[in-house]
Amino acid sequence: MNLLSLYHFFAGKASDKQKEAIKRWAESSPDNYETLCREKKIFDAGILLVDKKELSQKENAPLLYKLINYTVKIAAVVLLVVVSVTIYKYQELVKKSEVLQTILVPAGQRINIILPDSTFVCLNSNTKFSYPSVFATNNRKVKLDGEAYFEVSANKNKPFYVHTSKGEIKVLGTHFNLEAYSNADVFKTSLFEGKVRVRVKGNNIYLKPDQMVCYHKNGKIHLETIHDYDQYRWREGLICIKSAKFKDIMKTFTKYFGDSIVVQNKEVEHYKYTGKFRQSRGVINALRLLQKDAPFTIEQDEDKQIIYIK
Incomplete structure (x- = not known):
């Protein structure tokens, strides 16, 4: 009226x-x-x-x-x-x-969203992401428990903050990948374009493009140059493994597929593998590929909720 x-x-x-x-x-x-x-x-x-x-x-x-x-x-x-x-x-x-809206991404899935300020976010498996329907007048704050790729819309008057259980990211406009699972041992921020400030345990670290900072559970922080970009191809549905131990590969499979994997065959724990797996083909297909190089068998419980490596 x-x-x-x-x-x-x-x-x-x-x-x-x-x-x-x-x-x-x-x-x-x-x-x-x-x-x-x-x-x-x-x-x-x-x-x-x-x-x-x-x-x-x-x-x-x-x-x-x-x-x-x-x-x-x-x-x-x-x-x-x-x-x-x-x-x-x-x-x-x-x-x-x-008032925050929360998105929960189930195992084996990815979700793309556009925030109120036109920022693009791609959320990985087993991720919890919270954001307001309208950003405040002087800043843009979101919360993440999981992994996400951001293309932040530039606005020098409204910095963009990502809060996690292990650290905080501040940007004005940039492209970066953030891995911040609350139950993981490592917190990683990788910058592709622009500039970010990573605040972790009282330390402020400023990244340049093609740099990654890792914070480990033991308190160690190290900065390195990104040489392998395959690790970020999860946005394409690819799980890229490079010279990883078998037990670490199983952790990765659990993260992406959601299946509980129990390794009973101790002989394969130190087996290393390099390769790519298509997430859409499922965990059994990925394990079949590993079987070509490692001696183990696959069994599942009656409900097919647990996979045993024997």
């Missing part, structure tokens, strides 16, 4: 047809009724700005004086409306920025 129509109604200047239209609009939804009540309070507050006694004493004043007085009155009401609406919108923005 047009605000001018409402104020015309409040001032007693509306026709019967206009009154009926406003009545139907107000009764059509609780939000409309709330708006009507709120604007009525604003209108009444504006009317109180004018001293009615003073106006009555000047009924015989020249027409120009009455016109100026009326104009001042309307200007005061309009000013109050503008201020009130601005405050109301700001409060609504604050409320929305505090």
